[in-house]
Amino acid sequence: MAQTERTNLWEHMNDELRxxxxxxxxxxxxGKVSQPAVRRGGYTPWPDGVxxxxxxxxxxxxxxxxxxxxxxxxxxxxxxxxxxxxxxxRADFALHYxxxxxxxxxxxxxFARGAKGxxxxxxxxxxxxxxxxxxxxxxxxxxxxxxxxxxxxRLEDHPGIEFKKTSPALANALGLRADGxxxxxxxxxxxxxxxxxxxxxxxxxxxxxxxxxxxxALMAELGIDQMRLGDLIGIRNVDHRFGRSYRxxxxxxxxxxxxxxxxxxxxxxxxxxxxxxxxxxxxDVDPAANIAHTLGIRGQx
Amino acid sequence: xxxxxxxxxxxxxxxxxxxxxxxxGFPGLPAEPYRLTSDGTPFLLPTYxxxxxxxxxxxxxxxxxxxxxxxxxxxxxxDDNQNxxxxxxxxxxxxAKVMTGGAAGTTGVVTGKSGRFSEQVIVHIPLEARTQMxxxxxxxxxxxxxxxxxxxxxxxxxxxxxPQLLAALPVQEREGHVAFGVSAHIPPxxxxxxxxxxxxxxxxxxxxxxxxxxxxxxxxxxxxxxxVALEDTDSRxxxxxxxxxxAIGVVCATDGPRAGYGPGIAILMTAPGGQLGSFEDTGTxxxxxxxxxx
Numbered sequence: 001m002a003q004t005e006r007t008n009l010w011e012h013m014n015d016e017l018r019x020x021x022x023x024x025x026x027x028x029x030x031g032k033v034s035q036p037a038v039r040r041g042g043y044t045p046w047p048d049g050v051x052x053x054x055x056x057x058x059x060x061x062x063x064x065x066x067x068x069x070x071x072x073x074x075x076x077x078x079x080x081x082x083x084x085x086x087x088x089x090r091a092d093f094a095l096h097y098x099x100x101x102x103x104x105x106x107x108x109x110x111f112a113r114g115a116k117g118x119x120x121x122x123x124x125x126x127x128x129x130x131x132x133x134x135x136x137x138x139x140x141x142x143x144x145x146x147x148x149x150x151x152x153x154r155l156e157d158h159p160g161i162e163f164k165k166t167s168p169a170l171a172n173a174l175g176l177r178a179d180g181x182x183x184x185x186x187x188x189x190x191x192x193x194x195x196x197x198x199x200x201x202x203x204x205x206x207x208x209x210x211x212x213x214x215x216x217a218l219m220a221e222l223g224i225d226q227m228r229l230g231d232l233i234g235i236r237n238v239d240h241r242f243g244r245s246y247r248x249x250x251x252x253x254x255x256x257x258x259x260x261x262x263x264x265x266x267x268x269x270x271x272x273x274x275x276x277x278x279x280x281x282x283x284d285v286d287p288a289a290n291i292a293h294t295l296g297i298r299g300q301x
Numbered sequence: 302x303x304x305x306x307x308x309x310x311x312x313x314x315x316x317x318x319x320x321x322x323x324x325x326g327f328p329g330l331p332a333e334p335y336r337l338t339s340d341g342t343p344f345l346l347p348t349y350x351x352x353x354x355x356x357x358x359x360x361x362x363x364x365x366x367x368x369x370x371x372x373x374x375x376x377x378x379x380d381d382n383q384n385x386x387x388x389x390x391x392x393x394x395x396x397a398k399v400m401t402g403g404a405a406g407t408t409g410v411v412t413g414k415s416g417r418f419s420e421q422v423i424v425h426i427p428l429e430a431r432t433q434m435x436x437x438x439x440x441x442x443x444x445x446x447x448x449x450x451x452x453x454x455x456x457x458x459x460x461x462x463x464p465q466l467l468a469a470l471p472v473q474e475r476e477g478h479v480a481f482g483v484s485a486h487i488p489p490x491x492x493x494x495x496x497x498x499x500x501x502x503x504x505x506x507x508x509x510x511x512x513x514x515x516x517x518x519x520x521x522x523x524x525x526x527x528x529v530a531l532e533d534t535d536s537r538x539x540x541x542x543x544x545x546x547x548a549i550g551v552v553c554a555t556d557g558p559r560a561g562y563g564p565g566i567a568i569l570m571t572a573p574g575g576q577l578g579s580f581e582d583t584g585t586x587x588x589x590x591x592x593x594x595x
Contacts, residue, residue, distance in 0.1 A: 045538040045539075046538070047535055047537060047538060047541070047543070047573065048537070048538075048573075049537060049538050192490075193490045194488070194489040194490040194533070194542060195542045196496075197496035197497045197540075197541055197542065198496050198497020198498065198539075198541075199496075199497070200492075200493045200494045200495070200496050200497075200506075200508075200561040201416075201417055201418070201493075201494035201495065201496075201498065201506075201561060201562075203337070204560070210497055212496065212497070212541045212542040214535060214541045214542060214543050215542055215543045215544050217544075218544060237490075239339065239510060239560065241339075241340075241341055242337045242338065242339055242340065242341040242559075242560055243337070243339055243510075243559055243560020243561050243562075244560060244561060245339055245493060245508045245510040245511075245560035245561050246490050246491060246508050246510060246511050246514070247339075247510050247511050248511055248513070248514060263497065263538070263539055263541075264497070264500075264535055264536075264537065264538050264539035264540065264541035264543075265496040265497030265498065265539045265540050265541030265542075266497045266539070266541070
């Protein structure tokens with residue numbers, strides 16, 4: 001995105017909220033479009049043990065895009081758009097730790113060279129959205145460069161709220177508003193902490209935590225099965241600052257980055273964007289809270 | 302005194318699996334040696350692996366200046382697949398024997414396992430013998446228990462429990478239902494690291510960030526070796542949330558300061574829909590059930 005456009009973006013940010021965007025460092029990182037891989041005998045078990053072999057992770061996904069449903073695909077951990085990684089481990093961790101949701105990406109090699117995309121998630125690989133016609137021109141191994149910016153972002157008047165993986169573009173798109181000392185964020189739905197699963201073993205700066213969809217009746221009862229890729233999600237009584245754990249009176253605001261899974265303890269991927277104590281951070285349910293339109297991924301709303 | 306649960310014991314295979322005492326490890330420079338507490342404070346403390354001289358099964362699980370310590374000795378295989386063979390086939394309650402080094406010939410017992418990022422098998426060796434051992438010594442486990450079934454309760458899946466430990470558990474049995482005595486019940490919102498990871502071997506941790514809640518539920522006085530029930534947890538294929546499901550395991554590693562990493566629990570059995578129950582039986586611990594000494 002050109003510098004002038006960025007400046008415009010800042011100007012459109014909610015006047016009540018003062019961000020430290022002028023102090024953020026913008027830096028390039030790259031990854032290559034990954035090849036899906038299947039390990040020998042690589043069945044994935046349903047909770048009753050029946051094994052299946054399904055696509056979903058890595059590569060170029062043509063049929064699922066941010067804004068589409070998170071549940072019901074004949075796939076496992078479906079990663080919308082293009083999944084990129086770096087072959088050098090240290091460079092790959094830089095790709096993981098510096099990239100923020102909403103960062104701009106550009107295809108640097110191949111037929112689609114010059115095409116622009118938007119980062120929509122971080123899973124085992126970084127997930128980038130490109131328009132369908134761009135995907136048609138891309139291949140495994142194409143280099144994607146990301147202009148990372150957002151690491152270190154904060155609200156000047158609300159230091160008690162911590163942001164993760166939040167680009168200035170996403171910060172603007174979240175629809176935050178201040179109500180006294182408290183920040184409100186619209187979310188598409190609330191998840192109960194007892195169904196937050198795989199990812200509890202990781203630090204909270206790395207990838208996501210799956211919601212556990214194994215209780216299918218509960219998914220329907222609570223309407224969780226209506227979740228869409230790119231939905232903003234609220235969770236009460238969890239602290240996502242340094243790991244993700246149960247703590248009474250804390251709140252996390254997250255985003256759904258990948259699709260459902262058949263595996264016990266897994267489900268749609270919920271990536272942390274904000275966390276703080278409940279007297280500083282609150283969410284309000286609005287089923288339309290999804291980045292597909294607010295980030296301009298599928299046209300403006 | 303043994304219970305009278307019907308099993309397929311006569312069909313089980315007993316097979317050797319071996320491991321070597323694991324060396325404690327830290328990531329190399331430029332990585333920081335610190336881990337973070339759930340409040341973000343860096344800490345540098347002893348953690349899993351090695352020979353531990355002053356923590357044994359039966360001791361308290363909380364309050365150590367340490368991060369998820371394995372009591373006794375921890376063993377593994379250098380090769381990934383062979384280590385998986387060790388971690389999956391070794392069952393809680395199996396006999397272990399020191400095969401090399403200064404304590405060669407000493408027998409012990411498997412008391413736990415650990416999962417992602419460590420993947421070790423935890424063995425109790427009497428304290429006196431531990432002082433004779435060296436990192437790298439080989440420990441052989443007579444692995445027996447994988448394939449074990451409760452023939453009258455086919456919906457209960459047994460996971461890495463030895464026939465000896467199964468036979469020693471306090472039990473209440475009725476048609477279509479079997480319940481076991483446990484020291485504590487852990488609610489599903491306090492299950493942590495290990496969710497979504499394999500339940501063939503390894504462990505799942507309870508959470509301990511919310512200390513006030515632990516105190517309220519009386520969970521902060523758990524001991525290593527205590528039997529615990531995990532409510533609404535389905536551990537048949539991975540660990541995950543399911544209303545009505547239950548898993549029963551043994552506390553096998555101490556608490557730690559990290560988010561998601563309270564005491565480690567090796568799962569012994571699970572059922573998805575009410576076929577497995579548990580009842581409060583304060584102090585139920587494998588030290589007594591397996592007559593662990595030293």
